[in-house]
Amino acid sequence: MTIAFVSSSSAIAIDPDLPLLLEAAGRRDLRAELAVWDDPGVDWSSYDAVVVRSCWDYIGRREEFLRWAATVPQLHNSGAILTWSTDKTYLQQLEASGIPIIETRWDVAPGDDLGDHAEWVVKPTISAGSRDTARWETAEEAWEHSAALVAAGRTSMTQPYIASVDDEGETAMLYFSGTFSHAIRKGPLLERGEGVRQDRDSRETISPRVPSPEQRDLAERTIDAARTAMGLPSAPLYARVDLVTAPNGSPLVIELELAEPSLFLPQSHGGEDRLIDAVLARIAP
Ligand SMILES: Nc1ncnc2c1ncn2[C@@H]1O[C@H](COP(=O)(O)OP(=O)(O)O)[C@@H](O)[C@H]1O
Ligand SMILES: [Mg+2]
Known part of the structure; x- marks a missing residue:
């Protein structure tokens, strides 16, 4: 049996998950x-x-990437899942099924109500690595950023800046075929006053984290809600649920990554073996 792990020309040499996956496959012959x-x-x-792993150059070539995905047999996650997950408007479907997400306004125009918040984040629905994303302290700047995204033909999201991210960071939880594998803390990425930047990749500070039962419960409900929204018979091969903590202490979904999430395998204990086992279970004998 042969498995391909799919990357991009710019990431194949730097994705730290890939060597661990090759080693784990080798241990299974x-x-x-x-x-x-x-x-x-x-x-x-x-x-x-x-x-699919580190196809991180699909941004700006999403249609081409999804056309490619539609031609590949035995693709995990499937082309339909990749399509759904690479546009954050899926958060509307999750919210409609009762999943708590960060309060989000879509395509706000100058003058629109932004809620009573000290800071906002504006970002496009199709993005990764916090590209075209910024943290603003005035409504004027948030309006202008949102309007610029919309004028460029994109869909924009405007959210309150969740202040707990500055200390607590995000909690990213990895699931393989719906079973919890491991979790990490990702530190904050957006600095006050810096505006839109495209070069925050090197800022990621990652450390292992044990999620709370409440975080586990929300992550599992989120994957289940996505599965139902897409009409899938079972959970995706891999899923990463990123949570932040609301001012009242309860978890909120910031992102559900079913396309090309970093799996943070170097920060896991045996995550690569659990993913290989999940792949094997999908290959018909
Ligand atoms: N509402 C928010 N409050 C605080 N931080 C945010 C918020 N939205 C985004 N961020 C920060 O920006 C980063 C990128 O945003 P995210 O929604 O995860 O999109 P992507 O990872 O696809 O670029 C997050 O990892 C987080 O550090
Ligand atoms: Mg993210």
């Missing part, structure tokens, strides 16, 4: 290879499973 999604020389049908 599985053949595993790395591949780049837009390499025309790859015969995707030759693999028993094709697992």
